[in-house]
Amino acid sequence: MSEGFVCIRDAGGIRFLDATTRMNPNVVIIGGGLAGLCACRLLCAAGIEATVVEARGHLGGRILTVDENGQLSADGFDLGPSWYWPAMQPGIGRLVDELGLPAFVQHSAGDVVFERMSREPSQRYRSVVEGPPAMRLAGGSGALVRALIRAMPGARVFLNTRLREMALDGDEVKLTVTRGDGSEAVLTATQVIAAVPPRLLEASVKFTPVLDTLTVQRWRATPTWMAPHAKFFAVYDRPFWRDAGLSGTAQSMVGPMPEIHDATTASGQAALFGFVGIPADQRASLGEEELRRVCLGQLVRIYGAEARTPRATLLKDWAADPLTATLTDRIDMGHVAPDSTPWVTGVWQRNLVLGGSETSPVEPGYLAGAVEAARLAVARVLNEKVTSRHPQPQ
Numbered sequence: 001m002s003e004g005f006v007c008i009r010d011a012g013g014i015r016f017l018d019a020t021t022r023m024n025p026n027v028v029i030i031g032g033g034l035a036g037l038c039a040c041r042l043l044c045a046a047g048i049e050a051t052v053v054e055a056r057g058h059l060g061g062r063i064l065t066v067d068e069n070g071q072l073s074a075d076g077f078d079l080g081p082s083w084y085w086p087a088m089q090p091g092i093g094r095l096v097d098e099l100g101l102p103a104f105v106q107h108s109a110g111d112v113v114f115e116r117m118s119r120e121p122s123q124r125y126r127s128v129v130e131g132p133p134a135m136r137l138a139g140g141s142g143a144l145v146r147a148l149i150r151a152m153p154g155a156r157v158f159l160n161t162r163l164r165e166m167a168l169d170g171d172e173v174k175l176t177v178t179r180g181d182g183s184e185a186v187l188t189a190t191q192v193i194a195a196v197p198p199r200l201l202e203a204s205v206k207f208t209p210v211l212d213t214l215t216v217q218r219w220r221a222t223p224t225w226m227a228p229h230a231k232f233f234a235v236y237d238r239p240f241w242r243d244a245g246l247s248g249t250a251q252s253m254v255g256p257m258p259e260i261h262d263a264t265t266a267s268g269q270a271a272l273f274g275f276v277g278i279p280a281d282q283r284a285s286l287g288e289e290e291l292r293r294v295c296l297g298q299l300v301r302i303y304g305a306e307a308r309t310p311r312a313t314l315l316k317d318w319a320a321d322p323l324t325a326t327l328t329d330r331i332d333m334g335h336v337a338p339d340s341t342p343w344v345t346g347v348w349q350r351n352l353v354l355g356g357s358e359t360s361p362v363e364p365g366y367l368a369g370a371v372e373a374a375r376l377a378v379a380r381v382l383n384e385k386v387t388s389r390h391p392q393p394q
């Protein structure tokens with residue numbers, strides 16, 4: 001993937017465009033996360049020219065797989081999503097199969113540690129496997145992103161390009177974007193798929209004409225799944241906790257991490273990760289160094305002295321990421337409720353479809369929701385095209 005705003009062609013045929021490229025695409029997808037990439041793949045398969053506009057310097061959005069130095073990696077640790085449940089989420093299971101990606105079961109063999117109170121010793125329980133297992137992708141969830149890029153030949157992708165404003169202009173939409181070098185450009189599209197969390201879209205993009213009040217209220221009230229959270233990783237030379245009969249899973253009412261898991265990769269890079277339970281504002285005032293210190297301290301408390309010397313630690317605070325979270329997400333911990341009523345009403349209905357995970361009527365907020373939301377958004381766009389080209393008899 002290109003980090004800069006340069007024009008390249010890779011083996012998959014995807015085009016990363018430079019500042020001189022003419023910008024008048026047909027269907028524009030805002031956001032190159034899982035939903036945006038799935039939408040692009042489906043449009044390519046339907047022979048529709050699609051353009052992805054992504055504000056970050058890389059694709060994947062909340063999918064973020066890095067090596068122990070924190071660099072994007074084809075075999076690393078998932079600072080964003082790591083699990084999917086194909087038995088309950090057949091859509092993403094099918095996608096993984098279609099893309100031919102190897103997967104493995106989340107490691108859970110061994111005892112679970114439970115910390116109830118700081119003045120009590122922790123307790124060990126035999127782990128009980130309930131329901132279908134959580135699955136992980138070999139190489140990390142970023143494998144999905146790389147495979148999708150290969151599966152959208154001819155697609156156009158603008159990186160470091162952030163949508164600022166959308167304006168209706170007759171049958172078209174004018175999209176004002178800011179590019180990495182600070183310059184502005186205007187793209188024209190007939191259809192826009194906004195594969196961005198609705199709350200972020202409402203907070204960061206100006207609409208002309210303005211959205212109706214009910215739409216604004218609904219988008220604002222839709223929490224972006226996991227946006228308030230932070231993940232901490234400690235990478236080790238070997239998964240030493242397994243020698244002691246521990247699974248790596250721990251639950252804690254003491255903190256700072258209420259939930260810890262084995263994050264060892266399919267290739268054998270050993271790691272533990274935990275969700276940081278300290279609220280976003282407190283995390284910000286504690287600072288990254290102190291957060292790493294207290295999280296590591298908890299791992300030493302639970303897993304012993306060997307946990308004290310990781311090869312590396314990684315911390316990703318999603319609440320501090322302006323391309324995922326808004327200020328509201330720092331305090332709102334809710335999960336979006338599935339809802340199949342239209343996300344866009346009024347004058348914008350004809351040219352704009354929301355397609356991010358949070359808008360899915362099934363598994364909203366999850367990877368599976370992103371796959372389904374993209375499918376529905378593309379179906380809407382294709383229908384719109386059929387209708388506008390071949391008007392139905394009244």
Ligand SMILES: Cc1cc2nc3c(=O)[nH]c(=O)nc-3n(C[C@H](O)[C@H](O)[C@H](O)COP(=O)(O)OP(=O)(O)OC[C@H]3O[C@@H](n4cnc5c(N)ncnc54)[C@H](O)[C@@H]3O)c2cc1C
Pocket residue numbers: 030031032033034035036053054055056059060061062063079080081082083084161162163164195196197200204205225226227229230231318323324355356357358365366367368369370
């Ligand atoms: C810590 C964490 C753990 C998670 N764990 C799991 C898990 O185990 N299993 C699971 O199923 N789900 C999990 N999730 C949720 C999962 O990550 C999301 O469901 C999924 O990645 C959402 O994909 P998306 O494409 O809808 O949105 P995103 O991935 O958020 O993509 C939106 C994209 O839009 C871009 N963008 C935003 N604004 C603009 C703009 N104005 N102009 C241009 N581009 C813009 C962003 O940069 C981003 O790339 C987790 C999420 C987090 C943060």
